[in-house]
Amino acid sequence: MIKLSKKWSYALKSVLYIASKSPQILKIKDISYSQNISESMLRRIIANLEKTNILKTIKGRNWWVILYKEIKEISIYDILLAVDESLWIRDCTAWQICKNINTCNTTLILNDLQKGFNTVLKMYSLEKIIKKDL
Numbered sequence: 718m719i720k721l722s723k724k725w726s727y728a729l730k731s732v733l734y735i736a737s738k739s740p741q742i743l744k745i746k747d748i749s750y751s752q753n754i755s756e757s758m759l760r761r762i763i764a765n766l767e768k769t770n771i772l773k774t775i776k777g778r779n780w781w782v783i784l785y786k787e788i789k790e791i792s793i794y795d796i797l798l799a800v801d802e803s804l805w806i807r808d809c810t811a812w813q814i815c816k817n818i819n820t821c822n823t824t825l826i827l828n829d830l831q832k833g834f835n836t837v838l839k840m841y842s843l844e845k846i847i848k849k850d851l
Contacts, residue, residue, distance in 0.1 A: 721797075727754045728762045728800040729793065732771065736788050736843045745780040762800055769799040788847060794838035804835065 730752050735743060745763060749756040763782055766772040773785040784791075797804055 724758070724762065724800055725797055727752070727758060728766065728796050730754070731759060731762060732766065732784075732791070732796055733843065733846060735772065735782060735784050736791070737847055739784045739788065742775070742781045742783045745774075745782055748782065765800045766796070769795065771795060771799055788843040791843045792839050793841045793846075794835065797838060804838075805831065 731748055731754060734748060734752055745759055746756060748754070749759045752759075754762075760780065763772055763774060763780075767774050767785075770785050771791055773783050775781040775783075794804070
């Protein structure tokens with residue numbers, strides 16, 4: 718079973734929320750409240766998203782945040798990578814290197830599954846999700 722973390726779920730929820738309010742500049746406190754995410758967790762997530770130029774923050778008495786890229790330029794895959802989530806279905810699919818390639822019958826299937834997983838995540842931009850152009 719593939720299970721993505723709360724961190725990833727929170728990152729996706731918060732970026733979708735910020736994107737839906739763009740070009741408004743939002744307080745992290747307000748995002749935290751509206752998305753039911755702890756402010757400390759949200760600050761860590763937003764710091765990661767800022768490092769990858771998905772979001773831009775203005776720090777001060779209040780943290781403010783705004784979308785940095787266009788919504789069509791940000792995919793679900795980008796958000797996962799930004800928050801340091803593992804995208805690998807199995808360790809052996811991480812670099813498509815398998816120590817047991819000669820004895821494992823699932824290597825090809827897992828590699829194809831990994832490619833499909835990555836492709837689906839890359840094809841869903843924030844624009845598609847917000848406009849429900851799925």
